[in-house]
Each structure stands twice: as C-alpha cells, then as structure tokens.
Amino acid sequence: MELLKKTIEEKGQVLGDSILKVDSFINHQMDIKLFNEIGKEFKKRFEGEEINKILTIEASGIGIAAIASQYFDYVPVVFAKKVAGANMDKDTYSARVHSFTKNTVYDVKVSKKFISKGDKILIIDDFLANGRAALGLIDIIEQASAEAVGVGIVIEKGFQEGRKVIEDKNVRVESLAIVDRFKGNKIYFK
C-alpha cells in the first residue's frame, strides 16, 4: 500500500536494528484519514471472504479495527484485553503471549460471550513481528470453535518469524507494508 509506505518513510523513526517507531500516526497519535485508507485496503485484500467479526488486541489495534469495521458492513469489533479488569467476566477464553519487544509474558483474554462457535473472524493488528500476539488470538478463536479467516496487519517486520508462525496454523496473512530490513535510518520494503 503505497500511501502507507510513503507515510512510514516520511514519519517513521528507526531505532537500532529492529525498532520502527510509528507513534506519530499509528500507535500513540492516530491519523484517522490514513486509518480509513488502511480499512479500505483490508477490505480489498479480504474481498469475497465471509467475515462477521473483527478481533484485535488492546491498545494499538483498537483504532485501526474500529475504522476498518466500517468497510466490513460494520461487523462488531472485539478487543482482547491484556489484563483482566475489575468488571471483566470471569468466564473468558485466555492465551499466554510472550512479548519479545518488552521481554514479558502476559495473558490475553476475551469474554466467552463475544466469540461464538462458527464465527468467521478477521484478526487486525498494527504490527506483526514474532507473531505471538496473533497466535494468542488464533488460539482463543480455536478454543471457541470459531474460524480465523485471516490476519490483517498494518506493518510486518518481514525479517522476523511472525508470518511463518501464523501460516503454519493455516491462517492467511495480509500485511499492508512489509519491512525487509532497516539500514541506518533507511527503511527497505519488500
């Protein structure tokens, strides 16, 4: 997606070997016009697929998924929670996720009320790196006997194993920008 790549080149910041900061337009400050273009592009990529729900994970996925839903007939968007809140149902699907970025382990949880057997679910997230968050969501979808139709990613780090991890589960991955490598401050896309 050219507009996205252009925006990443203009506004993204490379830190070290593997960190790409996109906090000025994706995951701290959000560019809602760009999010609309991203939503349209996800729809194009998954055209013809039956999708009745979008699943994402707090916090960075929420804005993207909410806007994208508008291009998928306003299907409900469920966001998995990283910490069970005080008011959260005890009756949840849960998966453990290892974050390589933050070097921590956390649980993702979704109330059982919001994923049903037979649901056809599109997973949306901002980044794909090691794929562990997406894998956790696929795990939760499988626990509910629902179907992960695909994973829609804004930025994939093509030099990490996320795509392989997800495709090994026979789930399709569509990434709108795939970074091949960073060199100095320059970003090379696939």
Added chain:
Amino acid sequence: MELLKKTIEEKGQVLGDSILKVDSFINHQMDIKLFNEIGKEFKKRFEGEEINKILTIEASGIGIAAIASQYFDYVPVVFAKKVAGANMDKDTYSARVHSFTKNTVYDVKVSKKFISKGDKILIIDDFLANGRAALGLIDIIEQASAEAVGVGIVIEKGFQEGRKVIEDKNVRVESLAIVDRFKGNKIYFK
C-alpha cells in the same frame, strides 16, 4: 441521546449499586454503527467550537475517539497511555490518576511531541464517574499550555462527583447519557 439510552437499557447490565456493564457494545465488543451516532452527537454538542485534536485514554476510549474524529474533520486522535511502553518517549507529560473502580493508582502519559502550546483539545472517554481520568488529561493539557475545550462522555454516572470535579476546572462537560440512579436491575436516566 435516545438511541444510546435505549441500547443501554436493552444491553447494559447493572451489577450492585454502581456498576454498569456495557461490554457487549462499548468497551469489550464495540458497536461501530452506534459509535458513529455517538461521534455525530459529539459534533453536534461541540458545534462551533474550534477543535484541532482529540485526546482520550487507553483502552476503552480509543475506538470511540477514532470514530468521532471523522466528524471533526479527521483531527488527530492522541491516546494517553496508562503504562509507559518499552518504545515510549522518555519525554512525556504525566499525571497520576486514582481509579476508584479498580482501587489502584496509575500514571497516564502523553509524549510531549503530540500536545503543543495552543492546541484546542476535546477529551473523549466512555465513562465519567469520579472524574479522575479526565482530570489527569486536563492536567496534561495544562502542562502543555494547551486548552481543554471540553470533555465528551458517552455515559456519565450522575450520582458521582465527576462532573463537578471537571466543571470546577472551568471545562465544559457533555455526556450523551446521564444515569441518575440504578434500582435493582433498572436504570434511571436524568
């Protein structure tokens, strides 16, 4: 806002004296059509006000704020973070918030890059109860010498002190549904 009140009556769940669960359409599963109506209504309430940025707080405010931005000329949406992430700037505005719901204290942080002197900011959040989260955001806006034009709330607990706390700071509050009281399972609006 009648559609919102009707949805709360139909799908909200009252727990005990003061907890209203709206996780099936607002803060775990999100009804994006409803969010669009909410966004339109915020625009109506703040019609004529100059607003160049929306500020919210993770996680529940993000989806609402992202959709609402579409009715405010796609102004950037910044979400305050509750915990500083690994990739977050060290250079942040910060405020301490006491959560009565969870009986904890946490810090909210916004990178200094994303709030500038003179910004005219609309705060958006899902709930107003004791007002401490909104107050933290107003504090951050003041640290940046920006202006809090108003606070747009989806559901206000009218029997708690949030409105007073914010209005004492001379900031306008617009709530789309104000709960007067709960009695048994029934919700009475103001």
